[in-house]
């Protein structure tokens with residue numbers, strides 16, 4: 160069966176919101192957006208990606224996300240075959256064509272099409288894909304109640320094997336951790352590094368609040384350096400909360416007044432319980448709620 164033909168770049172922007180996909184210079188619709196089974200992103204997870212939010216038609220921190228995408232690619236010897244400004248331009252066009260004001264953008268850069276061997280030299284050209292669609296991780300009510308979280312037995316990948324700073328297409332460790340949480344009936348998981356220190360959620364960074372002080376693991380602790388995390392650190396500092404980036408243990412979460420996750424898709428979401436220990440009052444606390452409303456103001460500003 161042949162893949163449905165893709166539409167060329169001359170297609171006029173859509174007026175009503177619908178998913179819009181760009182693959183190596185061609186605009187596609189969801190049903191016709193296909194990649195080769197010989198693409199090494201598909202065969203081996205050989206590639207990198209980004210996730211970005213659009214609020215009211217405006218892209219939140221595009222530059223920071225693209226910086227991270229190009230750094231991730233560089234770290235795995237992947238040359239993105241277009242420069243950042245060009246990719247930013249196509250990204251903006253994709254958002255405007257989609258007509259989705261509250262969107263989620265996914266950038267994917269794969270090693271490209273090769274043969275069945277690992278050797279990336281067999282892949283002459285990396286593939287660049289942009290998807291503009293919507294995303295919703297948690298129902299609104301979860302932001303009121305906070306999440307029930309367990310610690311996953313699966314640690315984050317060893318830093319010297321594949322740096323967690325690289326947002327790579329290898330998410331299996333995080334997916335296994337997520338499934339552990341699902342099997343246990345939890346809303347989300349906390350992942351540790353192989354030494355047992357607190358790292359991150361399955362797709363979020365983690366913060367604790369104790370006596371008005373905010374703490375989060377440092378970027379070098381083996382986490383993805385979240386764009387939302389960085390925005391929250393700035394907002395917290397502006398609001399006068401002392402913020403410290405330091406190694407955390409689960410004890411620090413069990414005994415915190417508040418704990419919360421941050422991420423592009425989930426924004427800021429409180430943790431009400433970890434491994435059966437109720438955190439603080441058992442619902443998102445005042446600092447979490449304050450930062451959440453400051454974050455909402457920031458993304459709409």
Ligand code: PMP
Nearest residue numbers: 362363364383385386387422423
């Ligand atoms: N850690 C992991 C493993 C993630 O996948 C994400 C989501 N990108 C984050 C943290 C949060 O990063 P950001 O705030 O940039 O979305």
